[in-house]
Amino acid sequence: MREPTPTEAVDLVGRFEAGQEIPENMRGDVRLLGSLLGRVLRESGSPGLYEDVERLRIATIQAYTDETPEAFERATAVADSFSVARADEVARAFTVYFHLVNLAEEHQRVRILRDRDGQPERGDATDSVAGAFTNLTAEIGGEKALERLQALRFHPVFTAHPTEARRRAVSTGIRRLSVLLDEQDAATHGGDRRRRQRQMLEEIDTLWRTAPLRPEKPSPTDEVRAVMSVFDDTLFTSMPQVYRRIDDTLQPGLSGRAAPVVRPFVRVGSWVAGDRDGNPFVTASITRKAAGIASEHVLLGLERATNRIGRGLTLDGTSTPPTDELMSLWRRLRAADEEAAADIAKRSPDEPHRRIVLLVARKIAATRTRNADLAYSDPEELLADLRVVQDSLVAAGAARQAYGNLQELIWQVETYGFHLAELEVRQHSAVHKKVLEELEAGGERSEQTDEVLEVFRSIAFIQERFGPRAAGRYIVSFTQSAEDLENVHKLARFAMGAESATPVLDVVPLFETFADLQAAPGILAEIVDHPTFAARLEATDRRLEVMLGYSDSSKDVGPVAATLALYEAQAKIAAWAKNERIELTLFHGRGGALGRGGGPANSAILAQPPHSVDGRFKLTEQGEVIFARYGDATIAKRHIDQVAAAILQASSPSNEQRNSSAAETYADIAATMDTASRERFFSLVKAPGFAPWFATVTPMEEVGLLALGSRPARRGLSVESLEDLRAIPWVFAWTQARINLAGWFGLGTALETVGDEERLRQAYAEWPLFRTMIDNVGMSLAKADDRIARRYLELGDRQDLADLVMDEMTLTQSWVIRIAGGTGLLENKPVLQRAVKLRSPYVDALSLLQLRALRALRDAPTDQPAPDPDLQRLLLLSVSGVAAGLQNTG
Template sequence: MRELTQTEAIDLVGRFEAEQEIPEQMRADVRMLGTLLGRVLRESGSPGLFDDVERLRIATIHAYTDETPEAFARAAAIADSFTVERADEVARAFTAYFHLVNLAEEHQRVRILRERDGRPDKERATDSVAAAFVRLSAEVGDETALAHLQAMRFHPVFTAHPTEARRRAVSSSIRRLAGLLDEHEASRRNGADERRAERRMLEEVDTLWRTAPLRPEKPSPTDEVRAVMAVFDETLYTAVPHVYRRVDDALQGPAAGGRAPVVRPFVRVGSWVGGDRDGNPFVTASVTRKAAKIASEHVLLGLERTTSRVGRNLTLDAATTPPSDALISLWQRLKAADEDAANDIAKRSPDEPHRRILLLIARRIEATRERNADLAYRDPEHLLADLRVVQDSLVQAGAARQAYGHLQQLVWQVETYGFHLTELEVRQHSAVHAKVLAELDAAAPGAARSELAEEVLDVIRTVVFLQERYGPRAAGRYIVSFTRSAEDLANVHRLARYAVGPDGTPPVLDVVPLFETFADLQAAPGILAEIVEHPEFAARLDATDRRLEVMLGYSDSSKDVGPVAANLALYEAQAEIAAWARASRIELTLFHGRGGALGRGGGPANSAILAQPPHSVDGRFKLTEQGEVIFARYGDPAIAMRHIDQVAAAILLASAPSNEERNLAAAERYADVAATMDAASRERFFSLVKAPGFAPWFARVTPMEEIGRLALGSRPARRGLSVESLEDLRAIPWVFAWTQARINLAGWFGLGTALETVGDEALLQRAYGDWPLFRTMIDNVAMSLAKADDRIARHYLELGDREDLAALVRDEMALTRSWVIRVTGGTELLGNKPVLQRAVKMRSPYVDALSLLQLRALRSLREAPEGAPVDPEQQRLLLLSVSGVAAGLQNTG
């Protein structure tokens, strides 16, 4: 097949871009960034690189729009024609392009958010906390709605699960480019400023191109802690109080800022980074202590600087704003403890009592960070008490706007983050606890303990240490993965007694069961009913007003029985656990162990929340946030605020009587549909994964083994077993590998058969409209399938030399695609979600280019003689393409 002429190529690309209906401002950003990258490729790439990139780009667009075997073969032939060195450069070029397109798309989202914020209230988002409050009030009354709002909790937990394929150095370059893109937009009215901004952007794009896209080695757990700290420093520290402020402004109207806020802090940030040791031998008790220390240093430095800044601006004269008696008393106490500094501050602010107090408080926060026992605050509650003295004094003096302005945001920051920043959680496998207890129970008095036993006990001692140093919220949740009996949970309390001894300080532990597999989810209610009778559990329930947290794993259950059966099992487990908790007078928090990809519970969080069973949310929602999801949701302040606002709105509305009644009625109405789908999808899934030789076939037709060599995170990709068994393969490489092969099997396999077995198209369309759980499942599968590609998937599947399994996968993909389109009532996938459809279509041909490069590398590696050394150049090309495809699809694990 001949190559297109230049005129035909220009026309093809123009038509392709026009069909995507990209907003003009975003189109201009993409065009500008692409032009800058092209210039960099000409200046910094090897001779002819730009032309080769263009050849492949045009060929893949042609193959995507033409859909003929000849067009696809032509694109594949171009990819195969490159030398390994040139293929390496081309892969890097397409990956850089995706980073720039993702940036332009993010910038467009921020632009839209800013425009929306500038509109009148009635034109603003209908899925905000303020809008949700109005809707809830209409159902339950203002007083009850306010009680719901003030008791609400959103608890994201950042994890170090290795799903972020790009290096931190690359992420930093992209963030700098984001700032320059803002500057460029602001400079468009001035030609000289615009040219200067473009020059600086060109420099940064050149830096991005020259930065090695692959990490040379795996990050350490401490590196992962610092990566998460960057998100806190750059975004969350200021974004969270801004969310509170926006909600309060919306609810109080003109009175906001002039009286006490009605909003109470509803965000709590958790972290597994440095605490999750399930299958990660590199996370030790020492690492956990370091993680807590780093987090505390970051938040205390932030509080110190904020307090100092608020204090410096609080230049209120005593004549206009007289201090209260309590403020004068506080000054005397602070002065006695820090006399030289107090005298110096008094000289510089002789008649500004509120300013003087805050500047001394800033010094005490600094002393807390530096562990200066003479001045340090014992805990955040004492700091809050001092800040409230200042606040009350301002109110009494008639300066309410100063009391509830920037000072209130500081109060919110202390209430949200304390001195610990993130509530650090420990996780360990139940089998490890059982093994250590068996050793300890059998050991003679004084006998030496194994290294594993000492480490497990030292972790519990570390929890005690962190609680004493940073406060009770700093640590205390102990998650037991693969909880399969009440004994698995009681074992943690037994270990605690060994750890501290009869005279030691017992840790305050909230032992959290993690139910992961299909069988574990079904057994969960019985296990919970048994464990709450255990003495330590019962005592902890009494101490916390009968609060209990239960974690549900989305990943292993999906790998266990397939995505359809897992989703239905998770819903049923939540419903049963919630009913048990209500009957037992327990305040339940369900902790959702969701990943970024759809095979691991990913997808829009707000729609998932609104589809939960009645009373399974009750104003509290906790979930894991990991890898690329952390930076996608929290990397930009405007997007972070929007995400938190949307999720909080869904949490508030989930408990609305109308929402709970709808979910309950739908679950009852479509119970037979659910049962049919469950059985049919599970049977279909087992026909694949339980087929003889499936595990090695899976490893051959995907880059699963190679993904394990990517330096994504500190944790190993598997729990120590080979690909002869999938049982202990972690869910992340399971999902990641199928995504890379453009199959996305973990997100949809079995749904087509399930829908076909139900067979009633009209019934399924009604379910799509009436049943939130079903609608969420269908929408997520539509997105998963839209990112898959049968043409490319076929070539991956051919690598396995198992036509029976390949046909099974391709037939189910076609069946699922057909049924999803019919159920949603459209003519193509995502037809009812045009913005999302545009984003997928815009990227697809460029992802195809990287997939073709990955295929050639994978074929070379698979065709090598058994026992031959791995070709390092082909392996590097494959890993480069993995990073690029992840950037293009914006999903890994």
């Protein structure tokens, strides 16, 4: 196939873009950013780079649109024609392009959300908390609905595995570009727009010149600071705005001048620098440091907010007289901080509320700097002072000042305390057993034993310094018996000794494998009779948290059987907890990728078994998902509102009845799918030689070289078995190979075994769990590419395994389209379909460059002492670029 002429190339690109039905504003952003990148490549790239990038771009678009073997071969030939140095530059150019397209898409989402905010009728949409509350009121009455709203809890837990594939320097540059796009939208004349575009050009040039790969893995402390940037940039100010928006809708005309209806329902958790399961770099010292960093950030935020509010409270004592309680508080604060009080009183001669709030800001600063004479002992003491001010304002008739900015500060304190995020510790049950055996045997202690014991002392230290909410949850990975949970309490007693009180611990079992999920109800029934565990249960009014792992169960039995096993485990645990009068919170260990339980959170919540949510939902937010969901304030507010709405709706009688009835109606289909999918999955992963074949046909080994996060990619060094391979590289490697096997393998065979197409379509309409499964697989397959997948599979010498994979992909795709309707994937999700199609040819370009590097590395002589560093760098660049294009690491 000949290369298209320049005119034909322009026409080809135009037809491709027109076919994606991109909104005009977004089309303009993509074209602008793309043209600016083109200019940068001409100015800053080596001679001919722009032309080579265009050659590959045109070739992959042509291959994507006409799908002929000749077109695909031509695109492959273009990628293979570059020198390694040129391929390196081309890969970097496409990666920067993806960052810019992702930015344009995010900017379009923000535009849409801002437009919705301007439409009052959107405030009670069904996928908002206010809308869910309205629906719930219609079902159970206003009083009960209000009780559920005020007991609502959403608990995202940020984790560092994996960190984003892109560097923080890149993320920061993209955020600056986002601000410039906002400013360009607001620009009213050409001069302003030209200035913005010049600044964008500078930022894109900086992106191009910034090394795309981290020179070394981030430390746990680096990961802590990365998460802190999300808190500083969006979460601290966004959270009270979420509550305010709900209150605005529920109390139209009253919000801001009456006590709020909504109570703060978000609690943020963190595993960053607390999760030591398989991560030797997370030490007790690092955990203590992480707690200190988090506290510093939140106290600084509270101090600034309080100062700002205090400066604005210029209410005269005559128009707004203080209560006796306020004057008593003033005397107490003045006695503790006389010099500052005198200065503030001089500057605020008859402004009693302003005086006190400014002194409160000083006490927050003293808390941050550890000035014991002035510091608050805990957040409750601060809240008590703020409420005295609020009550005084209300009594004086200044309700707007009481329930305006001051209320938002109170919400921030209630949400974040002095610790910001509830730091959670995680460790493997096998480590606990080994350490206990050593302690009980006596003799010299190993370094590992000393470190494990020091963790408990660190938890005690954090609780004493930052409050009991700052730390206290201890997750036990691979919980397989009640003894695994009791061991944590034993270790705490060893660590603290007889003379010191053990820290307050909520020990959380984590059930991960298929067998562990099935054993979970029995283990829980046994552990609640253990004295230490039972005592803690009673102390918390019979509250219990149980964590479910999505990643390892999926790698264990395949995505279909894992999904069904997780549902069954939740249903049984929830029924047991209800019978035992236990207030259960299920903690969902979801990843960003579909093979690890990812996908839209709200639809997943609505598909949970009856009584498994009950107004409480906790999940892990990982890697690139943190920045995608919480990196932009507008998107973060929408995400929180949408998830909270689903939590509220999930426990409605109608939703619970729908899930319960569907699970019963389609139990036979679930059983058939479970058996058939597991057998199909095992036929692949248990085939002799599968593990080394997998390492050959995907960049699994190379993924471990990419400096994604501080945690090692696998538990051991061998690729002879998948047992020691972590779920993240398992998913990531299949994603990079454009196969996405971890998200769908076995579903096609499961559906084929059921065979009844009409009944499966009916299940899709009536059974939320099944619908979510089909839709998620549709997303996973849409990001796959069978032509590129075949090229990866050809790297191995096992045609039988390659055929097994491709046959299942074809079968699964056929069934998903037939069940969901239409002629192609994602036809019922046009926005997502557009996003995938817009990216696909550009991802193809990077995949072809990756294949070229991977093939050369695999074909290298076996006696070669080390891989070619230039080829290895090209491979890693392409891995980073494909992750940006698909918006997934693992």
